[in-house]
Amino acid sequence: MTAVLDAALDAARVRLGPRARIDRDERDGLWRVRISLGAAHHGTTPQWGAAAYDPVFVAGRIPHGIRQLLADQALLRLRVPLARPVAGPALLSPTAAGVLVHECFGHTSEADNYLADGGALGRALGDRWTPAALTVRDRPGAHPYAGSYAHDDEGTAARTITLLSEGRWTGLLTDRSTRALSGGRSTGHGRGRGAAVAPRCSVLEVAAGGDTAEGLRDRLGDGWLLGTAIGGFSVRGHLILELLWARRVRAGRPTREIVGPVAICARKAALAGRITAVGDDVTVHSTPYTCVKDGHEVGSTLISPSLLLDRCVLRPLADVQRLLARSTALRT
Secondary structure (H helix, E strand, O other): OHHHHHHHHHHHHHHHOOOEEEEEEEEOOEEEEEEEEOOOOOOOOOEEEEEEOOHHHHHHHHHHHHHHHHHHHHHHHHOEOOOOOEEEEEEEOHHHHHHHHHHHHHHHHEHHHHHHHHHHHOOOOOOEOOOOOOOEEEOOOOOOEOOOOOEOOOOOEOOOEEEEEOOEEOOOEOOHHHHHHHOOOOOOOEEOOHHHOEEOOOEEEEOOOOEOHHHHHHHHOOEEEEOOEEEEEEEOOEEEEEEOOEEEEEOOEEEEEEEOOEEEEEEHHHHHOOEEEEEOOOEEEEOOOOEEEOOEEEOOEEEEOOEEEEEEEEEEHHHHHHHHHHOOOOEO
């Protein structure tokens, strides 16, 4: 099986050229590949990665990674800095949508966060989050992804939990200490070691909607196409989504106006209330980039289609980085 992965990496080296930096490793059965087109600098270098408990799966993702890297490289040649915040409708690519869902619904549905931050959300279980019929599940038993596991670190069998059902908040992720919030039984999401065990999302999956990517662009009209995600953070009732680029769309057609890196910084409830449509282009993002919470890292996988926002505010990334530097309550 490793020969298949080696062959895929050889093909990537030929296709991407000598400037590409390719790293491969395996730890505890998890196969990881990282590729960057030059020295990796946040917000300036196209980067991509894949990780799974199956080297053949990782090998199968590499052609997709090559296409993304080359597309990002071409767009970065046209990209200019965003001079000031801009507002308008936006279409999130599957990678950007997955990070938004992770920060907005995944972390928010972790039971310890719910107990600590619930008052900052303006939402409670049973409330509607999104105008769109958005359904989100956490499926730790899905395989062979980087976020997959059969039993959590407390030995509890992992269960699939529906966090949102057609836009309504329906479930929480619990460990033994918070099991009272899930009917007295842990959902099997306790991850970490010793005192660091906490409820964590794992394989977060957004159900497909009824719109094609092309149909969503038509509905977007004049707005922004939001591309490759390069970071995401939760700060109590707020989220931050960092993007390598944003592309102006006019009358449903992408233009050559590219800006970036950019970020969205918004209240979770407000941004969720702007999700008006869900695409059918479900894409798996099982990467080597871990999710960090209170200094503890775990594997995480995002499975999402495109999402349409009827309005958001894009800001220069540097503005948001200054905000993060001042924050003492950072969760990722």
